[in-house]
Each structure stands twice: as C-alpha cells, then as structure tokens.
Amino acid sequence: MIRFEGVTKRYVEASGTGGGAESVAVDDLTLEAPTGQITVLVGPSGCGKTTTLRMVNRMITPTSGTISIDGRDTASLDVAELRRGIGYVIQHAGLFPHRTVLDNVTTVPRLLGTDKRTARSRAMELIERVGLDPAMARRYPAQLSGGQQQRVGVARALAADPPVMLMDEPFSAVDPVVREQLQNEFLRLQSELGKTILFVTHDIDEAVKLGDQVAVLRVGGILAQLDSPARLLADPVDDFVAGFVGRDRGYRALSFGAALELSLADEPTVRLGATAAEVRAVGTAWVLCVGDAGEPLGWVRAAAVESEVTTRVLHRGGTVASTTGSLRALLDAALSSPSGRGVVADDDGRLVGTIRAAEVIPAIEARRDGVGATTGSGTHAQTSARPAEEATAR
Numbered sequence: 001m002i003r004f005e006g007v008t009k010r011y012v013e014a015s016g017t018g019g020g021a022e023s024v025a026v027d028d029l030t031l032e033a034p035t036g037q038i039t040v041l042v043g044p045s046g047c048g049k050t051t052t053l054r055m056v057n058r059m060i061t062p063t064s065g066t067i068s069i070d071g072r073d074t075a076s077l078d079v080a081e082l083r084r085g086i087g088y089v090i091q092h093a094g095l096f097p098h099r100t101v102l103d104n105v106t107t108v109p110r111l112l113g114t115d116k117r118t119a120r121s122r123a124m125e126l127i128e129r130v131g132l133d134p135a136m137a138r139r140y141p142a143q144l145s146g147g148q149q150q151r152v153g154v155a156r157a158l159a160a161d162p163p164v165m166l167m168d169e170p171f172s173a174v175d176p177v178v179r180e181q182l183q184n185e186f187l188r189l190q191s192e193l194g195k196t197i198l199f200v201t202h203d204i205d206e207a208v209k210l211g212d213q214v215a216v217l218r219v220g221g222i223l224a225q226l227d228s229p230a231r232l233l234a235d236p237v238d239d240f241v242a243g244f245v246g247r248d249r250g251y252r253a254l255s256f257g258a259a260l261e262l263s264l265a266d267e268p269t270v271r272l273g274a275t276a277a278e279v280r281a282v283g284t285a286w287v288l289c290v291g292d293a294g295e296p297l298g299w300v301r302a303a304a305v306e307s308e309v310t311t312r313v314l315h316r317g318g319t320v321a322s323t324t325g326s327l328r329a330l331l332d333a334a335l336s337s338p339s340g341r342g343v344v345a346d347d348d349g350r351l352v353g354t355i356r357a358a359e360v361i362p363a364i365e366a367r368r369d370g371v372g373a374t375t376g377s378g379t380h381a382q383t384s385a386r387p388a389e390e391a392t393a394r
C-alpha cells in the first residue's frame with residue numbers, strides 16, 4: 001500500500017516577474033493506494049498529478065507530509081533501493097532513442113545485476129506480454145508507432161518486476177483507437193500481475209475504466225473526491241466533481257462531431273525565439289507558441305521565460321482538437337491545456353483559436369438534452385468547470 005499523509009508541495013517561482021512567489025501544487029494530500037489495485041489520479045492540467053507521482057519515487061521532495069510504502073517512510077529509504085521497487089511510465093515512453101527495444105527493456109535489470117541471458121529472455125517474454133511482435137525487439141524506438149513505443153515503455157517499467165508502478169498519462173499521446181487497445185491490454189496484464197499502481201490521467205473516461213478507485217483532484221492540488229468509479233459517477237460530492245465526471249454530460253453525446261457549432265476565442269501567439277518581453281507583453285500567464293506555418297507547438301509560462309522562447313520551455317502536454325472533431329476532443333483539449341484554454345486547429349494543423357471547458361460543457365449538456373447547442377443550462381456547468389481555468393490555476 002502506498003500511503004500519502006498530509007503531503008504538501010509548494011514551488012517557489014524561480015525567475016521572471018513573479019520572483020519569490022510561492023504556489024501550492026499539492027495541498028495536504030491524504031490518500032491510500034491499496035496493494036494490488038489501480039488507483040487513478042484524475043483532474044485538469046496543473047492540478048498536481050505529476051508532482052504527486054514524482055514525490056513517490058522522490059524525483060520531487062515533498063515540502064511537508066510523509067509518503068510510505070507498505071508502512072516504510074520513503075524518506076528514510078535509500079533512493080536507489082526505493083526506485084528499484086517502482087516502475088515508472090511516462091507519456092512519450094521516454095525510451096533511449098539509440099538503443100534497440102530489447103536493450104531498452106533490459107537496461108534496468110542489467111544495472112541491477114541480472115545476467116544478460118536471463119535479462120534478455122525475460123525481456124522477450126515481456127515484449128510479447130505487452131502485445132508486441134517479438135521481431136520488434138531488434139528495432140529502434142523511432143521505427144515504432146506511438147502506441148508500440150508506449151507498450152515498450154510499459155514492458156521496460158515491468159522488467160525489474162517492481163511491486164509498484166507509477167504511470168503518468170501513459171496512453172494520452174496516442175489516438176483514441178490505439179488508446180483503447182492499450183487500456184484493454186493493460187487491464188488484462190494487471191489482472192495477471194496485480195501490481196500496486198498509481199495511474200495519472202486527465203481523461204475521466206480512462207479513469208473510470210481503469211481505476212479500482214479514482215481520486216479526483218482540482219487545481220491547487222486539492223483532493224476533491226476519492227471513491228470507486230461507480231460511486232463517483234453516482235454520487236459526486238460537489239459541482240466540480242459532478243461537472244468533471246460528467247454525470248450530467250451524457251457520454252454518448254460526447255463522441256458526435258460538433259466542434260464547429262461553437263465559437264472560438266482568438267488566441268494571441270508568439271513564435272519560437274520570441275523574447276521574454278514579447279511574451280510578457282501578451283499579458284496572460286500562459287502564452288501559446290506557434291511554428292512557422294501557424295501550427296501550435298506548445299504553451300510557455302510567461303514567468304518562466306528567461307530570455308527567449310526555446311523548445312526547452314515549451315509545455316507540450318495539451319492535446320489539440322480539430323475544428324471538424326468531436327465535443328469530446330474539444331473537452332479533452334481544454335482539460336489537458338495548462339492554460340485551461342483548449343487549442344483548436346484546422347485540418348492542416350494551423351491554429352484557429354481556443355476554447356474553455358466552461359464553454360464546451362454546456363454544448364455537451366445541450367446535446368444530451370436534445371436542444372440547440374447554444375441553449376444549455378449554463379450556470380451549473382460553468383461553475384463546475386471553473387477550476388480548469390487559468391484564473392484559479394495561478
């Protein structure tokens with residue numbers, strides 16, 4: 001069991017205009033992730049999910065509070081020993097690009113002293129187990145699709161047979177069809193392996209599908225509700241959770257194309273190489289960066305740009321919705337965007353504008369109610385979606 005007890009993480013803004021200001025990423029979190037089960041942390045971008053995960057393997061140190069695994073305070077353990085018992089999977093797999101799939105999977109066991117032959121045979125077994133053709137073992141990551149890379153990422157995390165797995169949006173960067181396959185195989189694998197898993201996503205559908213229990217977080221790192229998926233859907237504790245889990249949204253409505261019905265906001269942008277002064281002149285905390293063809297590249301936090309916008313400061317987490325896409329995709333874009341403004345592009349990938357969750361949710365509710373998209377019962381949905389917005393994020 002992983003136990004968080006009163007865990008808080010505050011960041012001090014290191015640079016820029018907000019010098020010295022503190023922000024709370026995780027606020028007094030108390031939570032138990034039971035052994036052998038999947039606990040999903042779900043919430044909009046910036047609500048502290050990644051910070052929470054990375055405190056478990058001590059890539060981030062909590063400001064206060066304790067995290068224990070099977071009753072042992074992680075702060076008192078040797079870091080190497082701690083991490084040996086924890087597999088870690090991230091969004092873009094994070095594979096070593098110049099190593100083959102097989103070498104990627106055997107790296108950690110080899111470091112831990114497993115002999116080459118044993119490590120390889122176990123790796124081949126895992127490669128098959130995560131649903132890859134054994135012939136892929138000799139390929140390099142760049143020769144694989146995004147979904148295949150994620151499978152390798154899972155195999156690599158499992159290679160040292162750790163009892164605990166931390167998974168940070170592992171399936172978010174692949175298309176919905178592949179995502180569903182990965183989810184299904186992940187559930188099948190977990191039913192055989194019974195790992196203790198902390199799984200992070202911003203996608204409530206994914207949370208409900210995968211979680212034995214689901215923790216809904218809101219911006220500011222506040223735990224809004226911890227429950228089984230069924231309880232969460234049936235009995236959300238407040239408007240935020242109700243809006244987020246979509247009790248009232250009507251899931252089927254989400255998959256119909258309707259993005260065009262909604263009007264988008266103009267989004268001021270900067271290019272790569274823009275100066276810090278140019279970024280701050282935009283006047284918002286998060287500024288969208290576009291490429292030469294007007295394609296969205298990612299967000300930059302104005303306070304974090306030191307001299308100019310480089311790829312290093314880009315936050316690429318958010319998904320991009322298409323003007324011809326579904327309301328579901330729009331909502332996903334808004335919820336995954338660090339600014340709370342979902343990015344919408346045309347079919348050529350050029351930026352068209354942005355939209356907030358508070359504007360998408362009424363359209364979804366209206367669709368469920370079978371009325372025009374512009375006449376939804378707005379008030380409830382807007383308060384529900386508010387924590388996803390920048391005003392509360394900063």
Ligand SMILES: Nc1ncnc2c1ncn2[C@@H]1O[C@H](COP(=O)(O)OP(=O)(O)O)[C@@H](O)[C@H]1O
Nearest residue numbers: 011012013025044045046047048049050051052
């Ligand atoms: N190194 C950092 N310095 C300052 N603020 C940070 C840092 N890392 C994350 N944050 C802030 O902490 C909050 C939570 O971030 P994060 O844990 O990445 O959220 P999530 O994974 O839910 O999107 C956000 O407001 C983010 O901007």
Ligand SMILES: [Mg+2]
Nearest residue numbers: 049050051168
């Ligand atoms: Mg994150």
